[in-house]
Amino acid sequence: MSKILIIGGGVSGLSAGIYARMDGHEVIICERGAMAGGNLTGWQRGEYHIDNCIHWLTGTNPATDTYKMWETLGALGGVEIMQGKSLYTYDEGGKRLSLYCDLDRTEREMIAVSPRDEKEIREFISAVRTVQGLSGIAGEKHNEGLTLLQKIKSLPQLYKYYNLSTGELAAGFRHPLLRKFIVSFLGNDFGSLALVFIFAHYCGNNGGIPRGSSRGMAQRMEKRFISLGGRLVLNKEAVKVNVKNGKAYSVSFGDGDEIGADYVIITTDPALVFGRLLDADMPGYLTSDYSDKRKMRFSGIHCAFALDLSNVPFEGDIIFEIPPKYKLRLGSENLVLREFSHEPSFAPSGKNILQTVIFCNEENALRFIALRRDRAAYNKEKAELSRIIADIIVNKFPEMKDKLKCIDVWTPATYKRFINSEMGSFMSFALPSRCLPMRKSNKIRGLENVILATQWQQIPGGLPIAAEGGRLAVKTVAELEKKHVHKKQEKHKNAPSHA
Numbered sequence: 001m002s003k004i005l006i007i008g009g010g011v012s013g014l015s016a017g018i019y020a021r022m023d024g025h026e027v028i029i030c031e032r033g034a035m036a037g038g039n040l041t042g043w044q045r046g047e048y049h050i051d052n053c054i055h056w057l058t059g060t061n062p063a064t065d066t067y068k069m070w071e072t073l074g075a076l077g078g079v080e081i082m083q084g085k086s087l088y089t090y091d092e093g094g095k096r097l098s099l100y101c102d103l104d105r106t107e108r109e110m111i112a113v114s115p116r117d118e119k120e121i122r123e124f125i126s127a128v129r130t131v132q133g134l135s136g137i138a139g140e141k142h143n144e145g146l147t148l149l150q151k152i153k154s155l156p157q158l159y160k161y162y163n164l165s166t167g168e169l170a171a172g173f174r175h176p177l178l179r180k181f182i183v184s185f186l187g188n189d190f191g192s193l194a195l196v197f198i199f200a201h202y203c204g205n206n207g208g209i210p211r212g213s214s215r216g217m218a219q220r221m222e223k224r225f226i227s228l229g230g231r232l233v234l235n236k237e238a239v240k241v242n243v244k245n246g247k248a249y250s251v252s253f254g255d256g257d258e259i260g261a262d263y264v265i266i267t268t269d270p271a272l273v274f275g276r277l278l279d280a281d282m283p284g285y286l287t288s289d290y291s292d293k294r295k296m297r298f299s300g301i302h303c304a305f306a307l308d309l310s311n312v313p314f315e316g317d318i319i320f321e322i323p324p325k326y327k328l329r330l331g332s333e334n335l336v337l338r339e340f341s342h343e344p345s346f347a348p349s350g351k352n353i354l355q356t357v358i359f360c361n362e363e364n365a366l367r368f369i370a371l372r373r374d375r376a377a378y379n380k381e382k383a384e385l386s387r388i389i390a391d392i393i394v395n396k397f398p399e400m401k402d403k404l405k406c407i408d409v410w411t412p413a414t415y416k417r418f419i420n421s422e423m424g425s426f427m428s429f430a431l432p433s434r435c436l437p438m439r440k441s442n443k444i445r446g447l448e449n450v451i452l453a454t455q456w457q458q459i460p461g462g463l464p465i466a467a468e469g470g471r472l473a474v475k476t477v478a479e480l481e482k483k484h485v486h487k488k489q490e491k492h493k494n495a496p497s498h499a
């Protein structure tokens with residue numbers, strides 16, 4: 001049994017902690033924030049609950065290995081999984097297209113909108129079905145995988161989408177509503193294969209939301225870790241991993257404390273680890289991502305509104321264009337508006353909560369982070385944002401006039417402060433075209449007992465990637481332990497006998 005110290009109590013850290021306890025190690029998770037969960041979070045504002053993560057959770061279909069991982073982590077905890085009718089709807093002037101859970105319906109409605117695009121639509125939906133087969137979530141009951149031969153044969157069909165960005169894929173459709181539907185979810189610069197995978201998982205009943213949403217899931221994982229005998233210390237910020245002779249022996253904290261460990265698992269943004277928390281250069285397999293202009297990082301500007309209406313005129317996430325007068329100001333084309341009728345306890349009876357996301361590029365994110373140094377200017381900006389965003393919503397849904405009350409605004413500066421990612425990004429990098437989301441190593445050359453378990457090791461990040469990173473870090477510990485035992489045995493065997 002070894003002593004493992006985990007830096008960061010987000011999903012990666014909790015996952016590493018749970019797997020490490022299951023292997024019998026002594027485990028301590030040190031989290032700089034006041035609660036565990038990291039980006040998997042939600043908070044109260046008066047009678048309203050703000051949920052700030054799960055739009056879809058890959059791995060809610062019991063046929064998948066990811067589901068089994070979530071079960072092991074206690075993340076689902078037997079609660080109801082809400083699949084919802086649609087993942088998102090794009091609306092232009094009242095004309096709408098949705099990504100329904102029912103893929104046949106999505107296909108039918110896309111063709112009904114634009115019969116001229118039928119060939120392209122059928123080809124796209126066929127690629128989605130192929131990916132469902134690859135993931136083992138195909139068939140009527142979503143429990144049929146492709147054979148190895150079928151898998152090999154499917155590769156040329158997917159190659160087209162591997163090569164195209166979402167913007168290029170959209171340009172292949174003739175109808176403007178279809179084009180906007182395709183780019184509205186991930187923007188123009190993602191690889192279109194990512195969109196094919198999202199359609200595949202969501203329509204394979206593999207992208208639901210567990211009851212209790214983000215905070216509920218984080219609390220269940222935390223409970224599982226503690227029930228296994230793990231130790232979680234909050235408000236404890238790691239400031240230095242102490243290394244001697246190529247081996248980490250302890251971690252120092254902002255409160256002056258120092259804790260010894262046999263292994264250190266780091267779960268935070270590598271951009272703030274190398275040369276800061278750890279006196280080591282960032283491994284080349286990661287620098288290549290940070291320096292690649294196509295692999296952008298992104299963050300978001302969000303508002304939450306209490307809505308004094310009993311019914312909302314849409315379901316789930318609706319995306320629509322920001323009026324031209326505000327586009328430059330907000331630095332984005334589209335606004336995502338989300339309602340929470342699936343979680344009635346998030347708002348008082350007869351009322352609703354609405355949340356918005358406006359995606360933010362690196363430049364804009366850094367601008368917010370710099371602005372927050374002048375608190376008055378930052379607060380003024382937030383007040384102005386809430387006014388503009390309310391105006392955009394009312395312009396779209398006039399019935400909401402005088403019924404919206406802003407209850408919170410958060411920006412990339414908020415993420416920077418709470419999660420400590422370099423530019424407030426909450427996923428890793430956007431997955432560009434001609435790039436496969438391969439998982440990178442979790443090792444640091446010359447520093448065997450420091451292991452990475454971050455979402456940055458597999459683009460584009462997200463909850464399952466974070467959790468899997470934690471699991472793999474503990475697997476690496478097991479391999480190292482085995483290697484050491486083997487080395488000891490060899491040494492013992494080769495030692496001169498005194499008999």
Ligand SMILES: Cc1cc2nc3c(=O)[nH]c(=O)nc-3n(C[C@H](O)[C@H](O)[C@H](O)COP(=O)(O)OP(=O)(O)OC[C@H]3O[C@@H](n4cnc5c(N)ncnc54)[C@H](O)[C@@H]3O)c2cc1C
Nearest residue numbers: 008010011012032038039053055056237238426462463466
């Ligand atoms: C608005 C939003 C929507 C999202 N939607 C989805 C979705 O629908 N599906 C999906 O799969 N994913 C989604 N994500 C992404 C998902 O939340 C993240 O991929 C995931 O939570 C990352 O987990 P992590 O543990 O790797 O990192 P983090 O959540 O960043 O956790 C890292 C933790 O380390 C702590 N920390 C940092 N520095 C230190 C230090 N020096 N000492 C101690 N602790 C430290 C931080 O406080 C944090 O708690 C969304 C995220 C957001 C914000």
